[in-house]
Amino acid sequence: MRPVAARGDTVSMSARQPTSHDVARAAGVSQSTVSYALSGKGTIAPRTREHVLAVAASMGYRPNLAARSMRTQRSGRLAVVTGVTVDNRLRMLTGAAEVAAEAGYAVDTHSVDGTAEARTERVVDLARSGQVEGVLTFLPVVPDALTLDEDSAPVVAETALDEQLRTTGELADAGLLGTVISALVAAGHRRFLHVAGPEHFASARSRRDVYLAEVERLGVESLGVVGSAWSPESGREAMLALPDDAPPLAVIAANDYVALGVLRGAAERGWSVPGDLVVTGWDDADFSAFTTPSLTTIPVDFVEAGRRAMRRLVAAVRHEEPPAHTAPLQRVVWRESTGALTPAVVP
Amino acid sequence: MRPVAARGDTVSMSARQPTSHDVARAAGVSQSTVSYALSGKGTIAPRTREHVLAVAASMGYRPNLAARSMRTQRSGRLAVVTGVTVDNRLRMLTGAAEVAAEAGYAVDTHSVDGTAEARTERVVDLARSGQVEGVLTFLPVVPDALTLDEDSAPVVAETALDEQLRTTGELADAGLLGTVISALVAAGHRRFLHVAGPEHFASARSRRDVYLAEVERLGVESLGVVGSAWSPESGREAMLALPDDAPPLAVIAANDYVALGVLRGAAERGWSVPGDLVVTGWDDADFSAFTTPSLTTIPVDFVEAGRRAMRRLVAAVRHEEPPAHTAPLQRVVWRESTGALTPAVVP
DNA sequence: CTGAAAGCGCTTACAG
DNA sequence: CTGAAAGCGCTTACAG
Numbered sequence: 001m002r003p004v005a006a007r008g009d010t011v012s013m014s015a016r017q018p019t020s021h022d023v024a025r026a027a028g029v030s031q032s033t034v035s036y037a038l039s040g041k042g043t044i045a046p047r048t049r050e051h052v053l054a055v056a057a058s059m060g061y062r063p064n065l066a067a068r069s070m071r072t073q074r075s076g077r078l079a080v081v082t083g084v085t086v087d088n089r090l091r092m093l094t095g096a097a098e099v100a101a102e103a104g105y106a107v108d109t110h111s112v113d114g115t116a117e118a119r120t121e122r123v124v125d126l127a128r129s130g131q132v133e134g135v136l137t138f139l140p141v142v143p144d145a146l147t148l149d150e151d152s153a154p155v156v157a158e159t160a161l162d163e164q165l166r167t168t169g170e171l172a173d174a175g176l177l178g179t180v181i182s183a184l185v186a187a188g189h190r191r192f193l194h195v196a197g198p199e200h201f202a203s204a205r206s207r208r209d210v211y212l213a214e215v216e217r218l219g220v221e222s223l224g225v226v227g228s229a230w231s232p233e234s235g236r237e238a239m240l241a242l243p244d245d246a247p248p249l250a251v252i253a254a255n256d257y258v259a260l261g262v263l264r265g266a267a268e269r270g271w272s273v274p275g276d277l278v279v280t281g282w283d284d285a286d287f288s289a290f291t292t293p294s295l296t297t298i299p300v301d302f303v304e305a306g307r308r309a310m311r312r313l314v315a316a317v318r319h320e321e322p323p324a325h326t327a328p329l330q331r332v333v334w335r336e337s338t339g340a341l342t343p344a345v346v347p
Numbered sequence: 348m349r350p351v352a353a354r355g356d357t358v359s360m361s362a363r364q365p366t367s368h369d370v371a372r373a374a375g376v377s378q379s380t381v382s383y384a385l386s387g388k389g390t391i392a393p394r395t396r397e398h399v400l401a402v403a404a405s406m407g408y409r410p411n412l413a414a415r416s417m418r419t420q421r422s423g424r425l426a427v428v429t430g431v432t433v434d435n436r437l438r439m440l441t442g443a444a445e446v447a448a449e450a451g452y453a454v455d456t457h458s459v460d461g462t463a464e465a466r467t468e469r470v471v472d473l474a475r476s477g478q479v480e481g482v483l484t485f486l487p488v489v490p491d492a493l494t495l496d497e498d499s500a501p502v503v504a505e506t507a508l509d510e511q512l513r514t515t516g517e518l519a520d521a522g523l524l525g526t527v528i529s530a531l532v533a534a535g536h537r538r539f540l541h542v543a544g545p546e547h548f549a550s551a552r553s554r555r556d557v558y559l560a561e562v563e564r565l566g567v568e569s570l571g572v573v574g575s576a577w578s579p580e581s582g583r584e585a586m587l588a589l590p591d592d593a594p595p596l597a598v599i600a601a602n603d604y605v606a607l608g609v610l611r612g613a614a615e616r617g618w619s620v621p622g623d624l625v626v627t628g629w630d631d632a633d634f635s636a637f638t639t640p641s642l643t644t645i646p647v648d649f650v651e652a653g654r655r656a657m658r659r660l661v662a663a664v665r666h667e668e669p670p671a672h673t674a675p676l677q678r679v680v681w682r683e684s685t686g687a688l689t690p691a692v693v694p
Numbered sequence: 695c696t697g698a699a700a701g702c703g704c705t706t707a708c709a710g
Numbered sequence: 711c712t713g714a715a716a717g718c719g720c721t722t723a724c725a726g
Contacts, residue, residue, distance in 0.1 A: 017477040017498070019702095019703055019704085020703070020704065021703075021704095029712080029713085030712065030713045030714075031703090031704085031713085031714095032705080032706080032712075032713060032714080032715090033711090033712060033713070035704070035705060035706085036705090036706095036711095036712085039705080041705085041706085042706080042711090042712095043711055043712085044711070044712080045711060045712085048711080048712085060475070062476055062477055062478070063703085063704070064417070064477070064702085064703050064704065065413075065478055065704095066412075066413040066414075066416040066417045066422065066702085066703080066704090067413075067417050067702070067703035067704035067705090067718090068703080068704055068705075069413040069704090069718090070411070070413045070414050070417060070702090070703085070704070070705095070717090070718045070719065070720085071703080071704045071705045071706085071717080071718050072704085072705065072718085073718070075413060080456070082437070082440075082441075083441065089437055090429070090436055090437040090440070093429075093437075093456065093458065094429075094430065094458045097456055097457065097458035098458060106455055107455065107456050107457075108453055108454065108455060108456075109427070109440065109444055109454050109455075109456040110444065110448075110454075111440065111441045111444035111445060111448075128407070129409055130364035130409055130411070131409070131412055151364070231633075232633070232634065232636070232637035236637065257633060257634070260634050260637045260638075261637050263637075263639065264637040264638070264639055264641075267639045285634070286578075286579070286604060287579065287604065287607050287632070287634045287638075289579070290579035290583065290607050290608050290610075290611040291607070291611070291634075291638065292610065292611055292614045292639065294611075366718095366719055366720085367719070367720065368719075368720095376696080376697085377696065377697045377698075378697085378698095378719090378720085379696075379697060379698080379699090379721080379722080380695090380696060380697070382720070382721060382722085383695095383696085383721095383722095386721080388721085388722085389695090389696095389722080390695055390696085391695070391696080392695060392696085395695080395696080410719085410720070411718085411719050411720065412720095413718085413719080413720090414702090414718070414719035414720035414721090415719080415720055415721075416702090416720090417701090417702045417703065417704085417718090417719080417720070418701080418702050418719080418720045418721045418722085419702085419720085419721065420702070
């Protein structure tokens, strides 16, 4: 398909990548001098360095990463474990890849499916493989199955089954739900329902926990916690299972996909939103501003979450302290699905 | 943080990964025999091979990929270029990663932002870097800026600005839109509008082209082609810009996000769907079955599209013929947004 | 059938 | 300030 250069070809148009040796020959210096010039390490005369750099650039020289890695015993690679789940993973991957690139690491993507145990095994396998210096997983893992010994590369999990891991956990913060419920109570709502996400997501668990705590604290009625998926089906089924006299009701959905199903199910029941029901979601999905009614939700900056998770991993790999983040990743956006709230109650 | 093994440590619990040398010593053979045993190449006594394999497994031996790559002059790596765009990219990445893993390649993910030209430059850069054996891009590239010489790794683009590349193009096939429009005409619709996607996506262009051709062929009225984004905003604005006497109208949206905005805009105009307007989308987004009304759409198997794109890349890297695919990636799903169609007209 | 040896392209003490 | 040399862990002709 593409012509292969003859082996004994002496013409300069070689098909092979130039090596530091080639640069050295062209620049009239030794190969080690080329290495020092490029790394900036050791002692080297500024003029020599400039000259070597210029020659290297003119030849389009790129250091062979495999050779460097073999010599330095560092692969310069980090693994990111992902899979087919909710759509916000790609945004997190984007942020993570950005930070990794800035820190000088390449990112290997590993798409993993199957049970939490199977996924955890893959993560452990990667951490022990010796091919990567660290592992960042966007999928929940089972800490019990995550037995890392000293040889293993560090693992950072954005969502874990519990808190034993180096969890960044910022996505799991459900504190804003307290704000939302308080505002709804201030607006006169007295009966609530939570349609929860999957138990093995830390974010789903903490949303449920905050819901339960707030409902208790404010002394309002709760029709309970139902559902265990991030899907519209889950929200729709929750509506279809409700008694006829459920409204007026405030439905706290685990995320916007669930909330979308709630809207759909409410329509099928003949309940108006925000008349009979008010509904809130989470994540500010791409569609959430455009449903009818549009969804009140808690936007999460997934790109930034990915960045932060990767910064934690890089810190762990380098045995540095994890960076502290202050700027919040989440906020509340009030839209039509919660009806008109007086400015006084909107936080 | 984690204890580092003392350098002169002679205890067998070494923190470093075992090498083929370590395996050779433990198995009582030479290092080259270990290599032959693991690769299955060369001539080796079955008993020796089994023994070596058992020892290697018991030690948790993993070949050092950097060393292998340096020796074989093959990195065993493929780059996938992605970015923050529509949510279906992650599904494609999943399929692509799966095929790459099966074929024995690791996948480097590169998240790229910026203009089409800037992205193209990154793709070219990767192809020439010598670090990867091939590049698969899910983002549109500009062929004019994509100057690959003989040294470059092959590039496969799922979506290209034109057809000069090795485009898999299956996602760009808009043939089913003919089926949809014919069915709507058979159901009595006589006036159409297309809300198009971004010009630089091949899929957006071919949807527009098929729309124009079908409207012409069937001799029905077209209110034109508007819009140039994959966003709900685009669909909503298209509705708000329509004259009051636009209905009855069949709106062909470039994808489900656009269609969602069309639903929203129609609601704001006081037009009922499917009464005043019928609407179709594309992609069967996660929300499409749960909008009110639910969306008639053309589901695309993005995971399989990712697999196929990666198979093409692997074939190109190996100088093999690209595999031919027969099973269609797309189909039509009729839902509420097109109203009741008699079974006779539904294809 | 097995082993000794070269070499892939780097980095980094060490000598000059 | 510069260069010769060792060695990272593999694969693969080649000799025995």
